[in-house]
Amino acid sequence: MALTGVLRPGHVALRVLELEPALKHYTEVLGLIETARDAQGRVFLKAWDEHDHHSVVLREADSPGMDYMGFRVDSGHTLERLAQEVEQSGLASDCKWIAAGEHPHTGVRFRFTIPTGHAIELFADKLGCKTGDLNPDPWPDDLRGMAPSRFDHCLLYGDDVDGTVKLFRDVLGFSLAEQVVAGADGEMLIGAFLTCSNKAHDIAFIRHPEKNRFHHASFLLDNWSEVLKAADIISKKDVSLDIGPTRHGITRGATIYFFDPSGNRNEVFSGGYIHYPDKPTITWTDNELGRAIFYHDRKLNEAFLNVLT
Amino acid sequence: MALTGVLRPGHVALRVLELEPALKHYTEVLGLIETARDAQGRVFLKAWDEHDHHSVVLREADSPGMDYMGFRVDSGHTLERLAQEVEQSGLASDCKWIAAGEHPHTGVRFRFTIPTGHAIELFADKLGCKTGDLNPDPWPDDLRGMAPSRFDHCLLYGDDVDGTVKLFRDVLGFSLAEQVVAGADGEMLIGAFLTCSNKAHDIAFIRHPEKNRFHHASFLLDNWSEVLKAADIISKKDVSLDIGPTRHGITRGATIYFFDPSGNRNEVFSGGYIHYPDKPTITWTDNELGRAIFYHDRKLNEAFLNVLT
Amino acid sequence: MALTGVLRPGHVALRVLELEPALKHYTEVLGLIETARDAQGRVFLKAWDEHDHHSVVLREADSPGMDYMGFRVDSGHTLERLAQEVEQSGLASDCKWIAAGEHPHTGVRFRFTIPTGHAIELFADKLGCKTGDLNPDPWPDDLRGMAPSRFDHCLLYGDDVDGTVKLFRDVLGFSLAEQVVAGADGEMLIGAFLTCSNKAHDIAFIRHPEKNRFHHASFLLDNWSEVLKAADIISKKDVSLDIGPTRHGITRGATIYFFDPSGNRNEVFSGGYIHYPDKPTITWTDNELGRAIFYHDRKLNEAFLNVLT
Amino acid sequence: MALTGVLRPGHVALRVLELEPALKHYTEVLGLIETARDAQGRVFLKAWDEHDHHSVVLREADSPGMDYMGFRVDSGHTLERLAQEVEQSGLASDCKWIAAGEHPHTGVRFRFTIPTGHAIELFADKLGCKTGDLNPDPWPDDLRGMAPSRFDHCLLYGDDVDGTVKLFRDVLGFSLAEQVVAGADGEMLIGAFLTCSNKAHDIAFIRHPEKNRFHHASFLLDNWSEVLKAADIISKKDVSLDIGPTRHGITRGATIYFFDPSGNRNEVFSGGYIHYPDKPTITWTDNELGRAIFYHDRKLNEAFLNVLT
Structure with a gap:
């Protein structure tokens, strides 16, 4: 296989x-x-x-x-x-x-x-939905809201990122698609973007003093126009916007972040690239961290970095 | 892994x-x-x-x-x-x-x-290009023409599609993402779209009386706007257009086809979906073949089906 | 004014x-x-x-x-x-x-x-809809189908195009934004695209032996992604497609044509350019007529040219 | 005419x-x-x-x-x-x-x-460029950078907005497409978006204590994908970003702002709507000013409002 x-x-x-x-x-x-x-x-x-x-x-x-x-x-x-x-x-x-x-x-x-x-x-087992595999249309009727096609990944914050990355790579077979490193020689891993597929990330971790914190759950849109539509819906429905529309340096995704009514952060995004396990890990150094996170404004955003649930 | x-x-x-x-x-x-x-x-x-x-x-x-x-x-x-x-x-x-x-x-x-x-x-080995893995920009300067990001797949015509599909699935570990079947009970496989990844296809075959015919080599664009740009370039550069811009029913790709000066068909396309090996194979029946191939005009196009190199 | x-x-x-x-x-x-x-x-x-x-x-x-x-x-x-x-x-x-x-x-x-x-x-008078002029959202909820923002123009076929163009220009104050000419010296006006605004056309005429024929009524979309959505809807709703998605050379519009159930042709399109009355009239010569009409395939399409109501 | x-x-x-x-x-x-x-x-x-x-x-x-x-x-x-x-x-x-x-x-x-x-x-007279009116392509080769199609409008700050609006409307024949009003009864005009065309604005004014201040010069892009490309170029070329990509409530434009090396603000944008002189003026009240200016984040941005040249 x-x-x-x-x-x-x-x-x-x-x-x-x-x-x-x-x-x-x-x-x-x-x-x-x-x-x-x-x-x-x-x-x-x-x-x-x-x-x-x-x-x-x-x-x-x-x-x-x-x-x-x-x-x-x-x-x-x-x-x-x-x-x-x-x-x-x-x-x-x-x-x-x-x-x-x-x-x-x-x-x-x-x-x-x-x-x-x-x-x-x-x-290993979850019942599949049996619709859509005989002469299917490219998209269904009756879509509502931002209508992402899939749940895509989560970004999680915690302390022992090294241990977690070791577990995902060595035991679960993930690749490290991108990493953010800090320190004079880049000796500290402060961000890890891991994939078990051709996607740029399936799960990601940021180093943080507390264990078990949640940054966001992300959902996949088809294109940048859908990111604009999502942004418009955020305003039309009076949803709390975090940041966006913008692009990440990391993963290249075009993105927007917002909060559910309980304060859990959501992302919808499009784009990226096709990852393969033999692709060299992309490394971001902490002096370029602003550009790594938000490619356009290239500034660290305290709220984005530190508001967690 | x-x-x-x-x-x-x-x-x-x-x-x-x-x-x-x-x-x-x-x-x-x-x-x-x-x-x-x-x-x-x-x-x-x-x-x-x-x-x-x-x-x-x-x-x-x-x-x-x-x-x-x-x-x-x-x-x-x-x-x-x-x-x-x-x-x-x-x-x-x-x-x-x-x-x-x-x-x-x-x-x-x-x-x-x-x-x-x-x-x-x-x-197993081909030297990688070493650029682009340290604080990379999302796209390089000096792109020319349609500027696809990757070679994506080929569509090939030949006689023993059953044997070829068996080889790709059973020996090489590919999945059958989509198939076209003909006959009263769909008993004849006339088209097979095979993937070894999350892409909707990495190689595809159409049943045809002759062996070893080539339909097209396909290259990946980022989005539908790039398909329009490709279409414009085809006209600006006086390239022979085959068909498009349009969408495939099969794979959902948004696409345009054209010929190199020797008559080899090229495709550039965007979109599709994320395939997983447990996703049920999508089946197209021959009565919906027009829609399967070109989702918008839903007609069989003799030139597209039969011009090969 | x-x-x-x-x-x-x-x-x-x-x-x-x-x-x-x-x-x-x-x-x-x-x-x-x-x-x-x-x-x-x-x-x-x-x-x-x-x-x-x-x-x-x-x-x-x-x-x-x-x-x-x-x-x-x-x-x-x-x-x-x-x-x-x-x-x-x-x-x-x-x-x-x-x-x-x-x-x-x-x-x-x-x-x-x-x-x-x-x-x-x-x-001069038609009652306006009074909604949407106080702190309006950029688009309303509950849009259905292709959801064009406006009725844009008609293309009409008839015999005395010279007389009609004279009436629209000299009496009604329209500009001739683009024209198609035929003959060795371009002496015959066979297509006229007239505007009373900054749009590339508000009405257009094609020379044809019969009087009073209707080619299409056109409606404005925001962008090329909406043209793809329209194309998908045409197939999902089993509407008769004429041609598209494609681009016109004339007016630069990105377009798709289809028929209502009675056979009247509709267009939805996006793009174009900003016309001003001092902009030189763009001239298309009949040897480039294919490219003028459908910029990508550059071929005369008999059905598009001759199916009228 | x-x-x-x-x-x-x-x-x-x-x-x-x-x-x-x-x-x-x-x-x-x-x-x-x-x-x-x-x-x-x-x-x-x-x-x-x-x-x-x-x-x-x-x-x-x-x-x-x-x-x-x-x-x-x-x-x-x-x-x-x-x-x-x-x-x-x-x-x-x-x-x-x-x-x-x-x-x-x-x-x-x-x-x-x-x-x-x-x-x-x-x-009344400026020599036209004579290219591009015979069988033209929809866009030229050798475009560089963001490549807007036109200079579109300026936004200017000054004290006597009432007098300026009176001059543009009563003498120069402009329409007031949109206005921002303040005060309990909306009695003070604090923003005026004026047009002499079908565009949502050709010049705009914001009330400000000083005379003769410049907020930005704006240039027209074709679509939202070009706004993303502009944003990417801003980062690739290390240009000072002001804000965006985002959308304005006022005029509906999808936009990004940045500074030239001297600190003059530039905008590139796409979209909007077709204005007609009989369209009712859109009014934004000061309690919705955040949404009027930046539709997505709905917050007043001090730097955007107050950095002028």
Whole structure:
């Protein structure tokens, strides 16, 4: 197989302060599709071009933030192998299996805590949506809001970025597509953009004193015109804008950031490049950090860097 | 590793009737960059975002067409393993090794003929271009012409599509992203779009009575506005247009086709979707073939279907 | 006043074979908004960014085609003056006044037949839509279909193009933005693109043996991405495509043509340039007619040239 | 004539601290074309789609800012009439005629100072560029930098906005396309966007305690993708970015602002709407001023509002 092991970001589970405003945001502003609710009151949503049952899970809680992020692997066999390797790596803690069905239409999930303090899951089975594979149109009717095609990646903040990167590269088979380094000799890794695919990133980490902080969940748009449409919707719907439209130096993405009603940051973006594992890691030095993050204004933005959930 | 085995289309070797007009076309109209010429008079070119030494090889010959197409694999070990498996599969003929250096800056290549009659190569080493991995800009200065970022795929015509698809899927690990089927029960595979990556296709085949025919080599643009710019350039430079701008139903790509001065068909396109190996194969039935090929006009275009080199 | 006299195309009245399919087309595919129906069964529609009450009038009839096209002038005084000058010009026939209210919310209209046989109207008063002039958003919610912002122009076919152009230039104050000429010395005007504004055309004429033929009514999109969206909608809604997406040499517009269910041709397009009355008329010679009409394929398209209503 | 009187912004004369860096900026970053230098050392430039000889005049001086802005009128007769009416209006001071030839290839200009303290000129003759009116391509080869098609408008700051607006509306025939009002009853006009054409603005004024301040000169791009390209060029060429890419509420334009090496603000933008003189003036109230200026972030930006030359 040419794509093996970990295939993609499969879901992100977010805590929201009030479910109804959050749902309105994720369905009407962002434009995800609700696919299920469960007995605990969790709501499951997906983007229009995903064939999996759900990619976003919302749960009402006292504080916003991310509960966990899950990755789909290519088979049950791979799931067992990777679970064992994660446990044996000494890089993960709190390893446990979540029973099949705990997420609707989803098989067993293996959950573990990575060195930066985030809970990560692996799973092999999630029921696919059966529409759209016979003479399909290029896009469906009845799209709402920004209408991203997919959940794309998360950016997470935590302390032991070195350990987390080691786990993702050495155990889970990710590539380091881009990195930000600091110090006179670039000896400290302060940002890591990791991919298990041809995408420029599937998950990214920024060094930060606290463990387990959430910077943003990102969703994929088709092009720069859709970024403008997203920006317009942010204003029309009176959503809290963070920054954008602009471009990242890192990954080249054209982007806009905003907040859900609970303060969790969302991104929608387009563009980037095709990554291959033999592509040299792109390195950004801290003297160019402004340009690395926001290519156009080339300034460090304190709010963007430090507002977390 | 998450991307393993065959990584990507690495090169296409094309025959042209006269080298100078061909070079002018591939550098000034298409906008590739010449990277080397060899003693045989072959010219090697690459697109601006490729880190490999070359992706297009031009050779002067009495008839146009494709000599061979090569795929990069992830390691020398994989190259040896796949070479052995290809030989043992009984699906390939004329297997042979090409010495390192026969292409400049390229290691040994394993060449074989697939059931549709095309010569395919695998290789593991090609010198990368070392620019662009430290604080890079999102695009370089001095782009010319259509300026695609990458060589993307080829579409080839041949007789034994079933055998070729079996070889690519079972031996080389490709996925069948989309297929076109004919007959009352869809029992005949007449088109196969195969991928070894997240791209909708890395190589594609159409059933045709003759072996070893070449339909087009395709190059990747960033967006639909670049497709319009390419269309304008076609007219400004008096290039022979085949069809477009339009959209494919198959792969969703926004596209335009044109011919090099020798009659080899080129495509530049943008868009598509992110493929994963667990995504169900999209099936197009022959009664929707018009829409499958050109989504907007939904008509079979004889010239597009039957002009080959 | 800097914009004086004739201001803009105000309405086009089209005959359709069956009203309901036509309405479905003009509201759901094209995306106009129904604003009124009258006792005769006529339906009045407008595009979302027009402040006038209506710009398209549909009437059920035995044959498709255009009944008349109306232009808004800057004042009642101008209307009276131009009516008099049209009558005195000797270039118009069948001059008559239509009573106020014959179109809903519209004042008196002066109707006359131009040398190419088409009925043209001038009017000074039509009730404006009062929304959207206090802290407006850049685009409204609930847009449907292609959602052009405005009715833009018509292209009409007829015999005495010289007389019609003389009337529009000398009496109505239009500029000849572009022309197509034929013959060894370019002595025959075969196409005239006339403007009363900064737009590249507000009305256009092609020489043709019959009088009073209708080629298309055109509606304005914002950009080339919207042209692709329109093309996709054409296929999704199974509308009859004529040609496109492509670009015109004449006016530079990026365009797509299609038919309403009665066979009347519609265009949606974007782009062009800013015309000023002192800009030299652009001339296209008949040896470049293919490129003038469809800049990319540079071929004369018999269906596009000769299918009329 | 349908477009009469004042036709368009014809030129803006800017003071720069050093000519060579300024020229490099206006030709390589912005992408204007140098058309002449005169004995005083002034440099004359134009954008690629302008048929006039020049639209930007640069002069080396001790302080940056605008010397004057000129408007083209439709004829010598109109020039004489408007000169007389401006003088008689009591709204202008320092009225004088500038001899033909003082600008190369330009006829006599009538200069006057408006109530906000800015020098404005009217002229009727400027030699046109004779290229591009026979079978033209939609865009020329060899474009550089952002490559706007035209100089579009200026935004000026001054005290007596009421007097200036009265002069432009009552004497020069401009329309007030949009206005910003302040105060409990909106009784104070603090921003005026005036047009003599179908464009949303040809000149604009903001109320400010000082006379004769310059906010920006603006140039027209074709679309939002070109705004992104402009933003990328700003970073690639290390130009001082002010703000953007973003959208204005006022005029709907998609925009980016930056500074020339002397600190004069430039804008490139795309989009907007088609203005007609009977379109109701759009009014923005000061409580929505943030959204009016920058539609996406909806915040007042002190630097944008107060940095002037």
